[in-house]
Amino acid sequence: MARVVPDPKPVPVAITRANVWDVAIRWSDGHEAVYPAPYLRRACCCVVCLQAPVAEDPDVHPLAIDAVGTYAVHFEWSDGHAAGVYSYEYLRGLCPCPSCTARALPDHHRS
Ligand SMILES: [Zn+2]
Numbered sequence: 862m863a864r865v866v867p868d869p870k871p872v873p874v875a876i877t878r879a880n881v882w883d884v885a886i887r888w889s890d891g892h893e894a895v896y897p898a899p900y901l902r903r904a905c906c907c908v909v910c911l912q913a914p915v916a917e918d919p920d921v922h923p924l925a926i927d928a929v930g931t932y933a934v935h936f937e938w939s940d941g942h943a944a945g946v947y948s949y950e951y952l953r954g955l956c957p958c959p960s961c962t963a964r965a966l967p968d969h970h971r972s
Pocket residue numbers: 905906907908909910911942944945
């Protein structure tokens with residue numbers, strides 16, 4: 862496996878729909894991952910969702926995905942919720958791929 866040099870501030874270079882439900886994100890450091898939509902939806906950290914946790918809806922999917930400036934992504938969801946803005950840093954931290962979840966602890970090995 863190629864050695865991955867972490868980019869301190871990776872940004873998404875492509876955000877596409879892997880299928881109706883899932884969102885595929887390719888990052889500036891070459892990382893690629895598929896984020897299941899219900900997982901992303903539940904990870905919404907807007908004020909509304911923080912106050913009233915979302916019930917899990919396995920059919921939820923994004924209706925629209927827009928960039929917000931150069932730092933975040935806005936999702937409009939099929940359940941009518943459109944207040945969530947996900948910063949790039951937050952999105953990257955949510956990455957559900959095996960290599961990211963394996964190093965969920967802060968990594969201080971960069972030289
Ligand atoms: Zn929300």
